Amino acid sequence: MTLAATSGVDELLAGIDAATPPVGILDEGAKREIRRAVLTAVCVPGYQVPFGSREMPVARGWGSGGLQVTLAVIGTDDTVKVIDQGDDAGVNATNLRRLIAGSTGCAESADSREATVIQTRHRVPEQPLSDRHVLVLQVPVPEPLRGVQRSVAECARMHAEADYAAMWVSLYEDIVRNGVITKSTGYPVLVDGRYVMATTPIPRWDVPRLHQAEHLSLFGAGREKRIYAVPPHTDVRPLTFDDVPFEVEGADGPCVRCGSTDAFLVEAGPGRFACSDTEWCARVQEGDADLEAHHAAAPLALLPDPARRPARTSERAVEPREASQRAGRGGIDRAGAGPEWALLVEGIGKVHGPGGAAAVAGTGPEHGTAVSPATGAIVAAWDVGFDVAPGEAVGLIGESGSGKSTVLRCIVGDEAATAGRLFLADVDGGTTDVLTLDGPARRRLRISTLGIVHQDPSAGLAMNVTAGGNIAERLTAAGWRDYGAIRARAAQLLDRVEVPLSRMDDPVRTFSGGMRQRVQIAKALATDPSVLLLDEPTTGLDASVAAGVLDLLRGLLAERDVAAVVVSHDFAVIEALTDRSLVMQLGRVVEHGLTDQLFRDPHHPYTQRLVAAARR
Amino acid sequence: MTRRVLEVRGLAKTFTLHTIDGRTVVSLRGVDLDVAAGEHVALAGPSGAGKSSLLRCVHRTYLPDAGTVTLHREDGPVDLTALPDRALARLRARELGYVSQFLAAPPRTGPLELVAAAARRRGLDRDAATDAAAAALRRLALDEALWDVDCGVLSGGERQRVNLAAATVRPPRLLLLDEPVSALDPANRERALELIASLSGAGVAVLAVFHDADAMRALATRVVRLADGRITEEGTPAQVLGAAA
Numbered sequence: 137m138t139l140a141a142t143s144g145v146d147e148l149l150a151g152i153d154a155a156t157p158p159v160g161i162l163d164e165g166a167k168r169e170i171r172r173a174v175l176t177a178v179c180v181p182g183y184q185v186p187f188g189s190r191e192m193p194v195a196r197g198w199g200s201g202g203l204q205v206t207l208a209v210i211g212t213d214d215t216v217k218v219i220d221q222g223d224d225a226g227v228n229a230t231n232l233r234r235l236i237a238g239s240t241g242c243a244e245s246a247d248s249r250e251a252t253v254i255q256t257r258h259r260v261p262e263q264p265l266s267d268r269h270v271l272v273l274q275v276p277v278p279e280p281l282r283g284v285q286r287s288v289a290e291c292a293r294m295h296a297e298a299d300y301a302a303m304w305v306s307l308y309e310d311i312v313r314n315g316v317i318t319k320s321t322g323y324p325v326l327v328d329g330r331y332v333m334a335t336t337p338i339p340r341w342d343v344p345r346l347h348q349a350e351h352l353s354l355f356g357a358g359r360e361k362r363i364y365a366v367p368p369h370t371d372v373r374p375l376t377f378d379d380v381p382f383e384v385e386g387a388d389g390p391c392v393r394c395g396s397t398d399a400f401l402v403e404a405g406p407g408r409f410a411c412s413d414t415e416w417c418a419r420v421q422e423g424d425a426d427l428e429a430h431h432a433a434a435p436l437a438l439l440p441d442p443a444r445r446p447a448r449t450s451e452r453a454v455e456p457r458e459a460s461q462r463a464g465r466g467g468i469d470r471a472g473a474g475p476e477w478a479l480l481v482e483g484i485g486k487v488h489g490p491g492g493a494a495a496v497a498g499t500g501p502e503h504g505t506a507v508s509p510a511t512g513a514i515v516a517a518w519d520v521g522f523d524v525a526p527g528e529a530v531g532l533i534g535e536s537g538s539g540k541s542t543v544l545r546c547i548v549g550d551e552a553a554t555a556g557r558l559f560l561a562d563v564d565g566g567t568t569d570v571l572t573l574d575g576p577a578r579r580r581l582r583i584s585t586l587g588i589v590h591q592d593p594s595a596g597l598a599m600n601v602t603a604g605g606n607i608a609e610r611l612t613a614a615g616w617r618d619y620g621a622i623r624a625r626a627a628q629l630l631d632r633v634e635v636p637l638s639r640m641d642d643p644v645r646t647f648s649g650g651m652r653q654r655v656q657i658a659k660a661l662a663t664d665p666s667v668l669l670l671d672e673p674t675t676g677l678d679a680s681v682a683a684g685v686l687d688l689l690r691g692l693l694a695e696r697d698v699a700a701v702v703v704s705h706d707f708a709v710i711e712a713l714t715d716r717s718l719v720m721q722l723g724r725v726v727e728h729g730l731t732d733q734l735f736r737d738p739h740h741p742y743t744q745r746l747v748a749a750a751r752r
Numbered sequence: 753m754t755r756r757v758l759e760v761r762g763l764a765k766t767f768t769l770h771t772i773d774g775r776t777v778v779s780l781r782g783v784d785l786d787v788a789a790g791e792h793v794a795l796a797g798p799s800g801a802g803k804s805s806l807l808r809c810v811h812r813t814y815l816p817d818a819g820t821v822t823l824h825r826e827d828g829p830v831d832l833t834a835l836p837d838r839a840l841a842r843l844r845a846r847e848l849g850y851v852s853q854f855l856a857a858p859p860r861t862g863p864l865e866l867v868a869a870a871a872r873r874r875g876l877d878r879d880a881a882t883d884a885a886a887a888a889l890r891r892l893a894l895d896e897a898l899w900d901v902d903c904g905v906l907s908g909g910e911r912q913r914v915n916l917a918a919a920t921v922r923p924p925r926l927l928l929l930d931e932p933v934s935a936l937d938p939a940n941r942e943r944a945l946e947l948i949a950s951l952s953g954a955g956v957a958v959l960a961v962f963h964d965a966d967a968m969r970a971l972a973t974r975v976v977r978l979a980d981g982r983i984t985e986e987g988t989p990a991q992v993l994g995a996a997a
Contacts, residue, residue, distance in 0.1 A: 525838060687860050694869065712858050715841040730812065730837050732856075737814040741770030748771055 160239050162207050166190055170208035170363070174354055177365035182327025183295070184278050189361040199232060199257060200358030202274035206236055206255045209270060209354070215243040217251035222259040222400075222412035229257075246415055258321070260342040262399050262416035263425075264433050265351035267368060273336045275357035278364065280324045280334035297576045300332050300375075304612035305598070307375060309605045311619060312641050316383070316445055317376060324375045327366060332375065339412075340374070341384040341400040344435040347372040377619035380446055384438045394420035398434040446619050475559075475566040477523035478699035479547070479667045484520045484556035486542050489513025492554055501721045501742065506537075516542040517723045520556070526666065529693050529700040531710035531717035531731060533746065539723040540703045544671050546571075547701070548588055549578035560585060562666050583613045587660035587698070591672035593652035596659065599645040603630060603655045606644060610662040629658035633688055650681035654688065661692065668693075668700045674709055686712055707750035711735060719743045756824050757957035758787040758810065758926055763819035765802075765809055765981075779805040781981035782819070785959075787926070792948075792958040794972035796965075796992060801978040803961040807928045810959065811850045812840060823847070823926065845873035849919030849927040849956075853934060855911035857903035863889060863914040864899040870918040881921075888917040892943055908935035916944055923951055929960035933967060945970055965993045 162170070166188075173187035192200040210216060216236045220229035224246040232255065237244040245251050248263035255272040265271060281291045284302040294300065303324060310317050321337035325346070335343050336355060346353055346366050353366040366372055374382040387401035387409045394417045404410035411417035419425040487495050491511035496518050498509040506515050517539035524530045532540040546553040558570040562585045570581070582588065590596045597606050607626040608616075616622050630640055633654040639647070644655055653673065660668060673689060674682035690712055693700055702713045710717055711731055718728040719740065727740040738744045765780040780802045787793045795803040808814040810821050812832055821832040823843070832840060844850075857866055864885050871881035871888075889899060892913040898906065903914060912935050919927060929948070933941045949971055952958055962968050968975055968989055975992040977985035985992050 528838065528841075683860060690858060694872075708859075716837045728837070729815065730841060732813055733815055736808070737767070739768070739815065744770050 160207075161193065161235075162190065162204065166204075167208040170204055173363045174205065174209065174365065177354070177363050178352070178367050180331075181366055181370050182325075182331030182333040182364060184362040184364045186361055187363050189358045192358065193235065194232070196359040197276060198228065199255070199274040201356030201360075201363070202255050202257070202272050202358075203232060203236070203356075204358060205354050205356035205363060206253055206272045207240065209272075210236065210240055210242050210253050212241045214252045215245050215250050217245055217248060217254045219254065219256040219259055219261065219413075219415075221257060222402075223414045225414065248415060258337050258339075259400070259412060260338060260345045262411070262413040262430060263419075264429055265345075265349065267350045269351040271351050271353045273338070273353060273355045275334070275336045275355045275362070276359070277322070278334060278355065278357040278360050278362040280322075280332050295331060297579065298330065299579070299613070301609050301613035302598075303332055303375065304617075305601060305605050305609045307377070308608045308612070308619065308622065309602060311377075311380060311446060312602060312604065316440075317380065320385070326371075326373045326375060328370050333364060333366075333372075339385055339400055340382070341435060343372070343374055343382075344384070344438065345433070377622075378617045380619050381441070381444045382438060383440045384435045386439045391417060391420075393417050396420055398431050398436060474561050476525055477559075477566070478526050478561045479701070480523040480559040480566065481543070481547065482521050482557040482559075484543055484546050484558065485518040485554045486516045486539075486546055486551060487513050487518075487554045488516055499722070500724045501726055504722070506539075506722045515723050517546070517720075518555075520718070520720070520725055522718055522725075522728070524667070524699040524701060526697045526699050528716070529702055529714040531714035532701065532703045532720060533705065533707060533710045533717055534720035535705055535746070538720040540720050541671055542723075543720075544669055544701065544703050548582070548586060548669060549575070560667065583610065584663040585665055585667060587663075587665035587668045589653075589656050589660045589668070589670045589673050591675050593644070593649070593656045596656045597644050597652060600643050602641050602643055603635060603647070603658075604640045606655060606659050607662045610659055614663045625662065626658075629662055630655070632692075633658045634684075648681075649677050650685060653677060653685050657685075657688065657692070661696075661698075664696075664698075666699060668698045670700060670702045670704075670713075672704055673702070675704070675706070689713055707735060707746060719746065755789040756786055757789050757791075758785070758959065759820075759822040759824065759829070760785040760806075760810065761820045761822070763806065763809055763816050763821065765805055765814055765816050779814075779981055780809065780816070783978075783981075783983055785976060785983070787957045787959050789957050790952055790955045792952045792960065792971050792973050794968040794975045794989070795959070795961045795978055796968065796975050797978035797984075802981040803978055804930050805981075806978070807850070807930050807959060807961060810926075811844070811848060811928055813850075825925070846875060847925040849924035851912075851915050851919045851927075851929050851932040853912075853931040855903060855906075855915045857911075857914070859904065860902050862900040863894060863903060863906070863910075863917070866903060866914060867918045867921050871921040874922040876922070884921050885917070888921045889914070891947060892917050893940060909937060909940060912936060913940065913944065916947065920947060920951060923954050923956050925957065927951060927956050927958045927960075929958065929962075931961055931963055934963050941967075965989075968993060 170187055173185045177185045190204060192203050194200050194203060216233060218229045218233040220226040223229060233244050248261045252268055253270045253272060257274040279291055281294055281303060284306050285291050307317055310319060321339060322334050323340050323343050324332050325335055325343060327333045348369055350368055352368055355364045376382045389409045390397045391401055391411045392404055392408050393410055396411055399416060400412045401409040402412045489512060491508060491513045495508035495511040495513035496515050499506050499515040508515060520543050522530055532543060534540050545551040547558060553571055559566045560570055563570055588596060604626040607629055608622050611622050611625060627637055627640060630637060635651055635654050644652055674685050677685060686709060693713060702710060704710050714731050717731045717734055718725045721742045727743050734743060735747055738747045761784050763780050763783040767777045767779060769775045783806060797803055805814060809816045816833050822829045823832055867885035867888055868881045871884045876884055894910060894913050898910060912932060916932050933944045936944055945967060972989050975989050976983055977992055
């Protein structure tokens, strides 16, 4: 094998080297598209705008996003500065700076005061920035929720609905485990009171500099194809509980070079610290720095102070106490002029398959099938109606496949009902058909109006989250922001469902089936919902454990003013928990009445068979 | 003593047993019956005459096929057969007492808890309900050591006393008794009968089934004899039952 004959590298370079001006890396069309994304990002602070990320002459993950933003916004009269971890002189920073200046014709500088566009990785300059500055941050992972939610679609939904409970739970769990929020770089912030945003891997020290800043911050993620922004004078608040202070990093000593104590310091050998920002450090040594202005802007009030932190759980026994903080339906007067019921279901129906309501003919108990003869659709439930008053429990009984869980899922919103109407006294005093509400509104109902206990605890609990954290999820969703109050409320609930408080900070996956179910019940009741939906709450538990959970539910229903719907195939469960019941067969209600009457004097043949089967 | 409390008209009940080829069993064939406040009406008759069915139809544990069961209250009469389920459940909890032969206790519930729950349904708060429950159990001489054990382990006589205590923890408007003392020893039987008599004295309307004629003679103001789902005879205990042996 022979190598192809070439004339040498110099000759090749000579061919490229022409007297023409640099052609640039992005054409005008590409720049316009990126600018459009940037403008959108500025208009919706903290929102991640997708953009068509280009191939760059740097590898993705090496600042390609920041580079694209810089190239799109920079002009020939600008001056560019590039920092990599606070350092202007690193290979990466130097090469990026040369690339930008060389391909756009702008000036370059290492002095933040001269620069107009500062592209940076991992730092905000110590030099206070002004309205002349655009700060472009290179972002490796733009999604702040990535750590708590793997699904991209679900993350998008959470942002859209401002549903950040999972984020709060991760902070809660961090404090439980470590006594402080240990999340260091990329600390999550709430931008303009709306979107949770990742601050890229800047240290916590730099986070306050984004709040109500004079300068414009642009964030570019090339690999993930996202651009977001913090315009000047915008609120950027680090997420933390009301009673847990946000802290910045502290160092044990002044900079070994310039002697600064009010700059971000990094370790420079054992017990030695040095400024991370080399430009600032050099200028302090040269006496060319406005120390007063810098000192005023430094986040010294946020330095770590163990005295302000919540006590470690191991140091402070959590006592169940009546939490003073109440969220949700605090002011609703149940005895007021509203309807008698808390939940009203009218003619709910669900058809899986083609035809909708037209498929219903020819199905039901009298036809002995749930499969539509006309369209082949499955009529899972049809014309199911009932209401439940506060303090009352209504049972839905029937064998597997009779449609009772379908009805429950239609009430919850996990399935879209084909027909019917649904009213909750908590929603507009019971005048609005809840089925007409959109998805986000339906999901919000689950925070403080509908409590749900699933047959499978893993459907209602995050298994890797602690028992307390699972309850915190509902409480934070309902707006609780006081760590101490959340702890106390969780302890109170767990104590009520007889989960030992010593297990409060253990992940639920380490719990037995019965304990998991108890935690799920505590979570469902966390915000005192007006309606509690129980879907086969004791099925799948062995007899003695099921008995314990049943006794617990009976006690809870007796002491609360909650309207409960109990779905079960087991007459013993229905008899123990409910006053009234509906019997379902093949998607229809075949009989309803007082539970003891249904049990002693069942009329429908199907009910008689169920009762006979229950007499063991 | 003339204020009417219960008014039963044309009450009929037939069971259709779908699990046994749709066989029908006729239980009541049209019963008319009144009970006034403070009156104690005892149902007599052989087994299968429809005594218990009549009580259960009044309580609506059985759903009658025809007829009306009217309860007269301060705010007017109400037909229990036509009352919506929820309203009936509330009315039962507040105004009806029903004592069956057998205690229908929820599993793993102790006597005190059970009776206190009944008192709470009658409208007492938690503490008052517990006090009332303790008083009711003490009155029927249930050993205090048994107050928090599972009802399932109690003897037949103990269960009957718990049952009676639950139904009478607060005087109901109408008390339905289905063999409430059948398993009691003589001393406890005496206490139970005294309690029932005192309730009648306080104006409670009582409709009762007793197995033994002595109890009827001691308590009933009127005896109604049933046979094959119909009333065949009605009168004072002496008229219907004859003189005590």
